[in-house]
Amino acid sequence: MSEVSEAEKRRILREKRKQKFSKGAGSARLHKITTQQPGGASGDSTVTSAEISDNEGSLQRGSNSGQSTREIDDLLAAMDPPIEPAEPLESAAPEVAFIQQLMKMQQGSATPPADEKAGGLFSPLLERLAEQEAGGAPVVSGEVGVHQFQVRQLKAYMLLLRWAILLPFIYYVMHPGTAHWLHTSRFLHFVMEPRNFFMVFTTFEVASISIYYQVLLTLERTNKVNSLSYSSKLVTWAGLVPDGMLPIDNLQGKVVVALHYWDILSMYLTDLSLCLVAAGLMKYYHAAP
């Protein structure tokens, strides 16, 4: 056996220690001690007594148990030490797993350049899908979240406005005898005639939906966000299809246009449904003694 010098032994020990630290050994213990020291800076994983008492108070107060379940989940999520998954995308959706596998194959066949991200071709898509999966909802980060909120508000208010106009219109259209004030104007008489209902309704819908669409486009230009690109999975999936695989150019753009048309048609159908339901109710109302 060869004799190892004191300096050599120290060097080997130092290297072993470095290796151990680089693997993260002991960090959990260190983290625990530093976060539980009284008066010390508390880490994210430590639950402050204020948080616990707040949560527990609300648990005891809890008006409904669904809420209390959610609160327990939140509390326990806060209480659990942060677990850093070795591969955060491992538990994501099958499509994410599929792309991940493709990425691995890509990495195996050709080593990417040093400045390229590990994901290579698929990395932006993978990131977006992972974000969607993590939230279980469309991407709602920062400006996009605010934009989507504004779009939903616009849609809701436009719907209310349209219904506020349509309901009195249906009331008078379904009126068995024409109201006396309608005789004062030939135009009003024409508009309230049941035979002209569909024409008037469609004209109103075209005008109101066009206004909505123009406001939406202005909002998209102001916020520099395309609403459908972030809220529809169909657009994301269309973006996954590589160019040239299908004999359709710009598939994602076409899907976005189709979804816009569907959105408009859907609004029209909803208003038509309202007219049907309201017409039925008005019929019973006017027939009542």
Next chain:
Amino acid sequence: MDYWILLVLAFLVADKSWHLTGLLATKLTSPERLQQLIRERQELHQQQQSLSAQDHYAKWTKNNRRLDVLDRDIARVRKNYLESVEATKARLAKLKLLVVTVPFTALKFYKGKLPVYALPKGMFPRFIEGTLEHGWLYMALAPLNMKQFSEGASVAVSLGIWLFALLRVLGAIEFVLETLREQNPQVATETAKVHARTAQAASAN
């Protein structure tokens, strides 16, 4: 009103209010044990914070071990609790399928053409009036001109179409209510930051 329509309305109400049974599921499985453990942990944690690790090392370490055990217990009890809630919810979902979804769907197919009310003829184009009277099948068979209109001054609205319209309107109302109740994410983030700052200041004091 026809009894069939009343039955359909009853199914509709049951379908829309079924989510309330989820509350029943959580009520049936009380989280008392979990609350007790959380309370215990809170007390121990407060005690631990008042101790100095250097001055009372033995006690500090003992508390630390107890905290570890409590954390494990809480995780286990939480898992059991969530599993029991999920199991109850799964049973309720099966019950919904049997009691509401299947009979409701069958009823829609069986009585789909039942006239609910009549609208004046000429209010809608022929194509739409045909669909109102004969259901979606009219749309598919329209090019063959197989389905004929009923004579008279009015067009009946069939149950299937009326239900489709009603569900669409209810969905739109739900969307409007949800949207109007929703908080602006920007404001929500600011509020959360203020709350976090207040909590931090309170814990520092």
